[in-house]
Every structure is written in C-alpha cells, then in structure tokens.
Amino acid sequence: xxxxxxxxxxxxxxxxxxxxxxxxxxxxxxxxxxxxxxxxxxxxxxxxxxxxxxxxxxxxxxxxxxxxxxxxxxxxxxxxxxxxxxxxxxxxxxxxxxxxxxxxxxxxxxxxxxxxxxxxxxxxxxxxxxxxxxxxxxxxxxxxxxxxxxxxxxxxxxxxxxxxxxxxxxxxxxxxxxxxxxxxxxxxxxxxxxxxxxxxxxxxxxxxxxxxxxxxxxxxxxxxxxxxxxxxxxxxxxxxxxxxxxxxxxxxxxxxxxxxxxxxxxxxxxxxxxxxxxx
Amino acid sequence: xxxxxxxxxxxxxxxxxxxxxxxxxxxxxxxxxxxxxxxxxxxxxxxxxxxxxxxxxxxxxxxxxxxxxxxxxxxxxxxxxxxxxxxxxxxxxxxxxxxxxxxxxxxxxxxxxxxxxxxxxxxxxxxxxxxxxxxxxxxxxxxxxxxxxxxxxxxxxxxxxxxxxxxxxxxxxxxxxxxxxxxxxxxxxxxxxxxxxxxxxxxxxxxxxxxxxxxxxxxxxxxxxxxxxxxxxxxxxxxxxxxxxxxxxxxxxxxx
Numbered sequence: 001x002x003x004x005x006x007x008x009x010x011x012x013x014x015x016x017x018x019x020x021x022x023x024x025x026x027x028x029x030x031x032x033x034x035x036x037x038x039x040x041x042x043x044x045x046x047x048x049x050x051x052x053x054x055x056x057x058x059x060x061x062x063x064x065x066x067x068x069x070x071x072x073x074x075x076x077x078x079x080x081x082x083x084x085x086x087x088x089x090x091x092x093x094x095x096x097x098x099x100x101x102x103x104x105x106x107x108x109x110x111x112x113x114x115x116x117x118x119x120x121x122x123x124x125x126x127x128x129x130x131x132x133x134x135x136x137x138x139x140x141x142x143x144x145x146x147x148x149x150x151x152x153x154x155x156x157x158x159x160x161x162x163x164x165x166x167x168x169x170x171x172x173x174x175x176x177x178x179x180x181x182x183x184x185x186x187x188x189x190x191x192x193x194x195x196x197x198x199x200x201x202x203x204x205x206x207x208x209x210x211x212x213x214x215x216x217x218x219x220x221x222x223x224x225x226x227x228x229x230x231x232x233x234x235x236x237x238x239x240x241x242x243x244x245x246x247x248x249x250x251x252x253x254x255x256x257x258x259x260x261x262x263x264x265x266x267x268x269x270x271x272x273x274x275x276x277x278x279x
Numbered sequence: 280x281x282x283x284x285x286x287x288x289x290x291x292x293x294x295x296x297x298x299x300x301x302x303x304x305x306x307x308x309x310x311x312x313x314x315x316x317x318x319x320x321x322x323x324x325x326x327x328x329x330x331x332x333x334x335x336x337x338x339x340x341x342x343x344x345x346x347x348x349x350x351x352x353x354x355x356x357x358x359x360x361x362x363x364x365x366x367x368x369x370x371x372x373x374x375x376x377x378x379x380x381x382x383x384x385x386x387x388x389x390x391x392x393x394x395x396x397x398x399x400x401x402x403x404x405x406x407x408x409x410x411x412x413x414x415x416x417x418x419x420x421x422x423x424x425x426x427x428x429x430x431x432x433x434x435x436x437x438x439x440x441x442x443x444x445x446x447x448x449x450x451x452x453x454x455x456x457x458x459x460x461x462x463x464x465x466x467x468x469x470x471x472x473x474x475x476x477x478x479x480x481x482x483x484x485x486x487x488x489x490x491x492x493x494x495x496x497x498x499x500x501x502x503x504x505x506x507x508x509x510x511x512x513x514x515x516x517x518x519x520x521x522x523x524x525x526x527x528x529x530x531x532x533x534x535x
Contacts, residue, residue: 070434089434091437095435096431100426101428102426102428102429102431104447105450106450115436115446119433119436119438119446
C-alpha cells in the first residue's frame, strides 16, 4: 500500500516533534499543586518510533497530551510538524489512539473511520474510498458494515488505529493502546502496528508501561520518573526493520529489556517504581 | 423467542385470571351495577358504542400525541442550547422545576382562558409542558455524560462545538432521551385526560368518562376507562418499539 506525501509542511530533515524545556503544573498555586512535568526536552525525527515508559504518575500521558494540544504547557516550547501544537491539532497533523478504543456506538466501523474526515469536510466518495483503504490496512475489510459492539476488543482497537491514520497524518500518538488487551492479542497487534508504520512511514510516540512492548516496538525508549515527571534515560534499541516473533526470543531483545529495566530501577531508588509490567 | 413467549405468558395469564375473578365475584356477591359493573357488561357496552369510543380516543390520543411530540422537540432543543450556554441552564432549570410544581388544574384553567372556547390548544400545551420537563431533565443529564476518550478524540480532530454536539453529545444522550420518552408517553395520555376534564369541548375521553358515570351509564363509563387504558398502553408500547429501533447499541450493552 503506497501513501502519498503527507503534509506540505513536513520538509525533509525537520524534526517531527521538538519538546524544549517543557514543564506542566496542574493546579498551579493551589494546595493540590502537581508538578506533572519538569524541564522535559525530547526531539523525535520523522519516521521514528519512540516509546515513553515509566511508573504511574511520571507524566508520560501528560507529555503525550501536551504534544496533542489536549493540554497546554505551563512553560517551555513545543513544535509539532514545524508549527505550534495548536496549529498542528487544527491541521489534523496527528492521529491519536487511547487505551479505550473510543468507538462511536451509533456508527458502523467504516463510518467510525470516516469521522475525522467528515469533520475536515471531505466529500462522501473520498471518505468511502479512504475508509476502505484503511480497513484493508488493518485487515478488517469484511467488517466495514459491522457495529462497534459486534467486534472483539482487539478488532475495536484496530478500528481505532485505522481511524487515527485515516487522514494520513505524519504523526501517530498512542496512549497505552494495547493496555486493555490480552497478551496474545497484544503481541499480534504490536506486529500489526509495526507493519502499518513501516508501510506508511508514520512517526509514532507510544506511551506504555510494558517494558517488552516498548523494546519490541521502538527505535528509542524514553524512560521517565515521577514527582516531578522528567526524562531520566533514553535507550536506543535498533532491533532492525524485520522484527517478528523470533525477535522476542533473541538475546539482543533481552539485553535491551534488561537495559530499560535497570534504567527504571534507578528510579525505584528515588521514588519507587509502581505499575511497571516486567512481562 | 421461546423465552419471550414464556415471559409474556405469566402477565397474560394474570390478566385473564383477574378479569375472570372480577366477573365471578360480581355475579356471586350480586354487586350493584353502579358500584362495579361486570366485565362482560362493560365489553358489551364497548362493542355497542365502538364508534363513540374510537372518536373519543382519537381526540384524546391526538391531544396527547401533539403535546408529546412538541414536548420532546422543545425539551431536546432547550437541553442542547442549555448545554452550550451554561447561563441558560441556570435560568431554565429552576424555571421548569417551578412550572412543573404547579398543579395541572391551575395551568389548564389559565390556558383555557387564553384561547377561544372549544380550542384543543390548551390541552396540547398542557401535555407539552409536562413532557418538556421530563425530556429536558433527562436529555440535559445525557448530554453532560460524555465519554472522556470520545471528547479528547473530538478535540484532536479540531471539531467545532456544534459538531461535537451533533456527532457525539446528542447520540450519547439518546438512551436518556428514550428513557424520558418511555416515562413521558403514558404521562402525556393521562395529562390529556385531566386537561380535558377541566373545561373545553366535551369530545375527549377525559370528558366522556365522568359524563357517562354522571348519567348512570356506568358500564359505558367503564368502557371509556378501558379505552383510556388501551390508549396509554399503546403509547407506552410505541415508545418501547421506537427505543428498540433507534438505540440498538443500548440493547447490545444491556445483554452483555
């Protein structure tokens, strides 16, 4: 499946996302002030797959929501696809998927995928064509007319990913998208996601609390620590382009898992790492 | 299907048993007709006066239906506007609560004075007011209960407030709307009867029942009561069928 060039604004060599000294404070000045993020800097190159991992409360979801402009920064600057986060959102420069598939029960599968296009004002013929293409991409073509509640959890999540990618955004933001799936489905979905990303050359920022998931999927794993949320380590993975089930048994894979785990252990001594899955 | 038949069998058997018991009790105790007529006598009167029953039920049914539809439309519209503009919610909520606290008798009397004699408008307005309140309260709550993930998605699509309302909030509130309609449909029928009773033309069931009773035509009066029951039940069933068709995902959720 070939994709046309994404956005005219995405020139070669320009980073997909630049997070520069960003801090986020909730309830600033209040009694329940929370320093969710402190001086976080991160640059993601086009086509890169970056995972954010860390214990609960380390601000990984907050960072993702700042990039998505679902939250606004307290200080620092953010550039997404060469523009401000708000402009990138208004231009639908990114697609997003959450732990909950968040499908709309009153729309069938194809109509769910078409929703972002509908909001952009695409005409019906173009929407139909694109949703058919996306359904093929996530291997759900025969389910176009099904209703969301007739699908399994894994299938729902695939529809959510298809919807996130429907407008061919250069950037995909994912917040624990496979967190609610069983282990078998999860590994299957990880492989699917990699092949989708390879065929669409989409940049991905992926929040997870599973070490193997982060290592398997990513070019780079960013380790974060809580109170206040900050980046403590960045680990380059480079398991190669053709990852498959054998990769999960390779010694490099285990080596990287150990490396990430040790980076997270470092946090444990500071704040206590909870909510990290070792499996 | 078999389970559905079994589910229906119990209430049907109960209904038939109740009518039979009534018939035999009245015959056995030789109860006077003006106190409690026999079901068989009521049925005979109903068949004999089927035309009158039908026309009276049509008048009341039309009053109830017009009021119901108007109440639903206005209730939804005001709930949606109130969801967009919080100040309106703060104005409408206490006002509609205050109006719904006024007895129907009072409002109908006032409305009757406002329109020409013999107009059906006051009754329909009364039904509209009652239905509006039920629909407004429920739909307003439904509009507020939107799924967090869906709202974040809509924000990520840079959707306008009216797109969010049309494509997410309102569909999400549909189960609440149908809960309201199921309550409001029989309520619309009884409100129509009560409104007809307090003045205006003498053509609806709300007038026919007391008129027949007052003329010692008790079995006929009871036949009108029966027609009223059928009308209310019809509205309730129609509301349930509508819900079944319009909110299929609610059915899917309920069944697990």
